[in-house]
Amino acid sequence: MKNKPLPLLKRGLNFEMLMWIFTRLSALGMYVLILTAAVGALVMGARTQMNIADVLRWSFMPNTTHVQSTNIVAIDPWAHAFWKTVASLTLLVATAHGIHGLVVIADDYIIKPLGRNIIRIISILFMLAMISIGLYIIWTS
Amino acid sequence: MQVTLKIFRYDPEKDTNGHYETYSMQAEPTDRVLDMLEFVKGTIDGTLSFRRSCAHGICGSDAMLINGSNRLACKTLAQELGNEITVAPIMGLKVIKDLIVDMEPFFNNYKEVLPYFINESPLPEDGKERLQSQEARAVFDDTTKCILCAACTTSCPSFWASDDYFGPAAFVTAHRFIFDSRDEAASERLQIISETSGLARCHTVFNCTMACPREIQITKAIGELKLATITGKVR
Numbered sequence: 001m002k003n004k005p006l007p008l009l010k011r012g013l014n015f016e017m018l019m020w021i022f023t024r025l026s027a028l029g030m031y032v033l034i035l036t037a038a039v040g041a042l043v044m045g046a047r048t049q050m051n052i053a054d055v056l057r058w059s060f061m062p063n064t065t066h067v068q069s070t071n072i073v074a075i076d077p078w079a080h081a082f083w084k085t086v087a088s089l090t091l092l093v094a095t096a097h098g099i100h101g102l103v104v105i106a107d108d109y110i111i112k113p114l115g116r117n118i119i120r121i122i123s124i125l126f127m128l129a130m131i132s133i134g135l136y137i138i139w140t141s
Numbered sequence: 142m143q144v145t146l147k148i149f150r151y152d153p154e155k156d157t158n159g160h161y162e163t164y165s166m167q168a169e170p171t172d173r174v175l176d177m178l179e180f181v182k183g184t185i186d187g188t189l190s191f192r193r194s195c196a197h198g199i200c201g202s203d204a205m206l207i208n209g210s211n212r213l214a215c216k217t218l219a220q221e222l223g224n225e226i227t228v229a230p231i232m233g234l235k236v237i238k239d240l241i242v243d244m245e246p247f248f249n250n251y252k253e254v255l256p257y258f259i260n261e262s263p264l265p266e267d268g269k270e271r272l273q274s275q276e277a278r279a280v281f282d283d284t285t286k287c288i289l290c291a292a293c294t295t296s297c298p299s300f301w302a303s304d305d306y307f308g309p310a311a312f313v314t315a316h317r318f319i320f321d322s323r324d325e326a327a328s329e330r331l332q333i334i335s336e337t338s339g340l341a342r343c344h345t346v347f348n349c350t351m352a353c354p355r356e357i358q359i360t361k362a363i364g365e366l367k368l369a370t371i372t373g374k375v376r
Contacts, residue, residue: 003376005372005373005374006327006328006331006369006373006374006375007328007373008373010328010331010332010373011328011331011332011369011370011371011372011373012328012331012332012333012334012335012339012340012369012370013335013370013371014332014335016335016336016337016339016340016341017335017340017341017367017370017371019341020340020341020367021371104341104342107337107342108298108299108302108303108342109302109303111303111305116337
């Protein structure tokens with residue numbers, strides 16, 4: 001009887017499957033981050049000072065540029081390092097999730113290992129560029 | 142009932158592209174698509190080519206795209222389809238002639254997952270059989286029902302994109318052996334099917350489950366394989 005789990009290195013838990021798990025968990029992580037930002041916005045006064053579109057814009061990326069054109073007067077709580085951290089995590093998780101999704105779809109159509117590696121390198125470079133620009137905006141705005 | 146049967150035709154010696162030809166006939170509501178194809182071949186056009194063998198849903202030879210869904214011609218009745226019936230080859234495999242496709246890529250993927258019982262341990266003391274409880278047998282009962290008709294694999298968008306993807310049928314076979322408590326090669330098989338052309342490319346579309354003429358819960362089985370690569374639990 002096979003009652004014991006297979007050893008960690010002998011169960012097929014390779015990069016492909018780790019990324020498969022990451023994609024599922026990162027989707028859940030994004031729900032948590034977005035809901036945190038939405039609840040935070042309501043606590044900080046969004047209910048009376050922001051419309052729903054602005055609340056959603058903030059929730060998906062809690063950056064002060066998203067509250068500047070609203071009726072919010074005291075912007076300091078919205079610029080707190082906590083929200084910059086939430087925004088950074090959202091950026092990291094969402095970018096990696098999305099880029100990996102694109103790579104998986106590309107794998108459906110590109111069969112040769114060389115082609116797959118080229119797409120992976122381009123995707124990773126694109127992801128790093130987007131993360132760098134995003135982090136710069138989040139922490140300097 | 143009056144039936145209009147539209148059949149995909151392709152003769153590699155004459156045609157550059159496939160086309161449809163239409164045949165009209167009288168059929169009983171309980172006639173099967175296979176009966177209608179036999180009627181066309183026997184009385185109208187003897188050059189019509191299609192695979193069939195047992196004609197009772199066991200051999201898996203006559204999987205076809207019937208009115209847009211993969212089904213076995215021998216198990217699909219006229220009354221389920223209405224008066225207009227369209228029959229085409231299963232998708233994602235090269236058409237050889239009419240409704241016959243090249244099954245080699247499908248069987249190559251099948252062979253990759255080691256589709257046979259592996260146990261190098263000595264036989265039990267009585268030298269007879271390796272016993273298994275009913276509960277242990279029930280774990281993989283569903284996936285023993287596969288008849289390799291390819292209806293599942295050729296309904297899968299990932300397989301349409303490229304036939305290097307193992308496809309649902311290969312995963313079903315892998316499941317059948319990986320979760321068999323008597324088999325000793327679960328680790329090898331899990332490592333094979335978790336490669337780039339493997340489990341991670343299943344996008345959980347459920348086409349395979351809907352297409353299976355044996356009603357195997359294929360997407361569930363693939364999910365169990367994915368879980369096994371994470372937890373390492375195959376029993």
